Amino acid sequence: MGVSDYDFDLIVLGSGPGGQKAAVAAAKLGKRVAVVDRPDMIGGVCVNTGTIPSKTLREAVLYLTGMSQRELYGASYRVKQEITIGDLMSRTRHVVDREVQVVKAQLLRNHVELVPGLGRFLDPHTVCVEGAHRGDRTSITGAFVVIATGSRPARPAEIDFDKERVLDSDEVLNLDHIPSSLVVVGAGVIGIEYASMFAALGTRVTVVEQREQMLGFCDPEVVESLKFHMRDLAVTFRFGEKVVDVAVSDRATVTTLVSGKRILADAVLYSAGRQGMTDALDLERAGLSADDRGRLAVDGDYRTAVENIYAVGDVIGFPALAATSTDQGRIAAYHAFGEPARELAGLQPIGIYTVPEISYCGATEAELTATSVPYEVGISRYRELARGQIAGDTYGMLKLLVSTTDRKLLGVHVFGTGATDLVHIGQAVMGTGGTVDYLVDTVFNYPTLSEAYKVAALDATNKIRDLERFS
Numbered sequence: 001m002g003v004s005d006y007d008f009d010l011i012v013l014g015s016g017p018g019g020q021k022a023a024v025a026a027a028k029l030g031k032r033v034a035v036v037d038r039p040d041m042i043g044g045v046c047v048n049t050g051t052i053p054s055k056t057l058r059e060a061v062l063y064l065t066g067m068s069q070r071e072l073y074g075a076s077y078r079v080k081q082e083i084t085i086g087d088l089m090s091r092t093r094h095v096v097d098r099e100v101q102v103v104k105a106q107l108l109r110n111h112v113e114l115v116p117g118l119g120r121f122l123d124p125h126t127v128c129v130e131g132a133h134r135g136d137r138t139s140i141t142g143a144f145v146v147i148a149t150g151s152r153p154a155r156p157a158e159i160d161f162d163k164e165r166v167l168d169s170d171e172v173l174n175l176d177h178i179p180s181s182l183v184v185v186g187a188g189v190i191g192i193e194y195a196s197m198f199a200a201l202g203t204r205v206t207v208v209e210q211r212e213q214m215l216g217f218c219d220p221e222v223v224e225s226l227k228f229h230m231r232d233l234a235v236t237f238r239f240g241e242k243v244v245d246v247a248v249s250d251r252a253t254v255t256t257l258v259s260g261k262r263i264l265a266d267a268v269l270y271s272a273g274r275q276g277m278t279d280a281l282d283l284e285r286a287g288l289s290a291d292d293r294g295r296l297a298v299d300g301d302y303r304t305a306v307e308n309i310y311a312v313g314d315v316i317g318f319p320a321l322a323a324t325s326t327d328q329g330r331i332a333a334y335h336a337f338g339e340p341a342r343e344l345a346g347l348q349p350i351g352i353y354t355v356p357e358i359s360y361c362g363a364t365e366a367e368l369t370a371t372s373v374p375y376e377v378g379i380s381r382y383r384e385l386a387r388g389q390i391a392g393d394t395y396g397m398l399k400l401l402v403s404t405t406d407r408k409l410l411g412v413h414v415f416g417t418g419a420t421d422l423v424h425i426g427q428a429v430m431g432t433g434g435t436v437d438y439l440v441d442t443v444f445n446y447p448t449l450s451e452a453y454k455v456a457a458l459d460a461t462n463k464i465r466d467l468e469r470f471s
C-alpha cells in the first residue's frame with residue numbers, strides 16, 4: 001500500500017501533550033493527521049486530571065490561604081477565612097476549560113481531524129475507534145501511528161477505592177469537601193505535592209511511605225527543608241512503613257500499617273505510581289506487547305518494535321512528565337516523516353510543585369561524590385536577597401555545584417518561591433557549557449530572585465579562590 005492509500009498519514013492515539021505535539025508537528029509538515037481521544041479528555045491527563053488541575057489547585061491554595069504573605073502580615077493572615085472545595089475547584093475548572101479550548105483550537109487550526117472515542121488496533125495500520133455509544137464504531141487507516149495513551153493511577157488490588165473516602169490521584173479532584181485529616185500513601189512526586197497542598201489548607205496529613213526516605217533523587221538538603229516545612233504544617237511522616245488495610249465507615253477511615261499503627265482520617269489518598277494505558281489497545285494485533293506496568297519499549301527515536309508505530313509520553317515510562325512528552329511527540333513525528341530532528345538535550349530539569357516548590361537540574365552532591373568529581377558549593381538564601389524580603393520568602397535557597405577543576409556549573413538546586421522557573425537560568429548556563437564566572441560577571445535585575453545566582457556564584461568562587469590560595 002502506498003502512503004496516500006491510507007486515510008491518514010498519521011493516526012495519533014491520545015490528545016495529551018505527547019499526542020498533541022506529534023499531531024501538530026506532522027500537520028506542520030503538511031501531513032494528514034487524525035487524533036483519537038474521548039471528547040471529555042481533550043488535552044489528556046495533563047489538562048484534565050493531572051498537571052493542570054493540580055497546579056491550579058496549588059495556586060488557589062496559596063492565594064486563598066494567604067500562606068505566602070504570612071511572613072509579612074502575621075501567622076493569622078488569610079485571604080478567605082473558610083475556604084471551601086468550591087472556592088478551589090471553580091478556579092481549577094476555569095483553567096482546565098480554557099486549556100481544553102487552547103488545545104482544540106491548536107489542533108483545528110492545523111487541520112488535525114479529531115476522531116472522538118477510544119482506539120484499538122485491528123492491524124499495524126488500522127485503528128478501530130469506539131465512540132461513547134454502543135455500535136458507534138469506525139475504522140481508520142494510517143501510514144504511521146503514534147501511541148500517546150498516557151497512564152492512569154496504579155491501584156493496589158487489595159484496596160477498596162470508593163470514590164469518596166479512599167481515592168486515587170484522579171479522584172481527589174472530585175472531593176466534595178476539604179478533609180480535616182488525610183492519609184497519603186506514597187511519597188512520590190504526586191503524593192507529596194497533594195500532601196503539602198492539603199497541609200497548607202489546614203488538613204492534618206499523615207504520609208506513609210514504604211521506603212526510608214522520599215524524593216531520593218533530589219538534593220537531601222532540599223528534601224530536609226521540605227520535610228521541615230511540611231512538619232511545620234502538621235504533617236506526620238511514616239517512613240519505612242507499609243499499609244496492610246484500609247477500613248472505611250460512612251464517617252471516617254482507619255489505615256492499618258504492618259507495624260500495627262492505626263491512623264484515623266477523614267480520607268485516604270493512594271498515590272502508588274502509574275500504569276500505562278495499553279490494556280485496551282489490542283496491541284497483539286499490531287505485533288506489540290507491553291510490560292507488566294503497561295509500558296511500551298521504544299528506541300531513541302521513540303519507535304516501537306513495529307516500524308510504523310511510535311510511542312511517546314507516559315506510556316513509555318520514565319520520566320513521565322508533560323514537560324518531556326511534548327518533545328517526544330514532536331521528535332517521533334519528525335522521525336516518521338524523515339524530518340531531521342536533534343535528540344532531546346540530556347540536561348533536563350525536575351520541578352516538584354510542593355509547598356514550597358523544588359526544582360533542580362544537573363548533578364546532585366551525592367552523584368558527584370559517588371563519582372569522585374571535585375566540586376564546591378555556592379549558596380544563596382532568599383532572606384538575604386531584597387526580593388526575598390519583599391516577597392516574604394525567608395526560607396528559600398539556591399545552591400550551585402561548581403567544578404573546582406574547570407569552574408563549570410554541574411548542578412543547580414532551588415527551594416522556594418519561583419524555583420521551577422529560576423532553575424532554567426542555571427540550565428541554560430550548563431547547557432551551553434558555561435562556567436560560574438558567567439554568573440559572577442553578569443548583571444542581574446535588582447531586586448529579583450534571579451540575583452540568587454550571582455550571590456551563590458560569588459559564594460562558590462570565593463571558596464574556590466581561598467582553596468587555590470592555600471595550595
Ligand SMILES: Cc1cc2nc3c(=O)[nH]c(=O)nc-3n(C[C@H](O)[C@H](O)[C@H](O)COP(=O)(O)OP(=O)(O)OC[C@H]3O[C@@H](n4cnc5c(N)ncnc54)[C@H](O)[C@@H]3O)c2cc1C
Binds near residue numbers: 280
Ligand atoms: C496529579 C498529577 C500531576 C502532574 N504534574 C506534573 C507537572 O507538574 N509537570 C509535568 O511535567 N508533568 C506532570 N504530571 C505528568 C503529566 O501529566 C504526564 O506526564 C503527561 O500528561 C503525559 O502526557 P501523555 O502525552 O503521555 O498523555 P496523557 O496526558 O497521559 O493523556 C493520554 C490521553 O490518551 C487518551 N487515551 C487513552 N487510551 C486511549 C485510546 N485507546 N485511544 C485514544 N486515546 C486514548 C486518554 O483519554 C488521555 O486523554 C502530572 C501527572 C499527574 C497525574
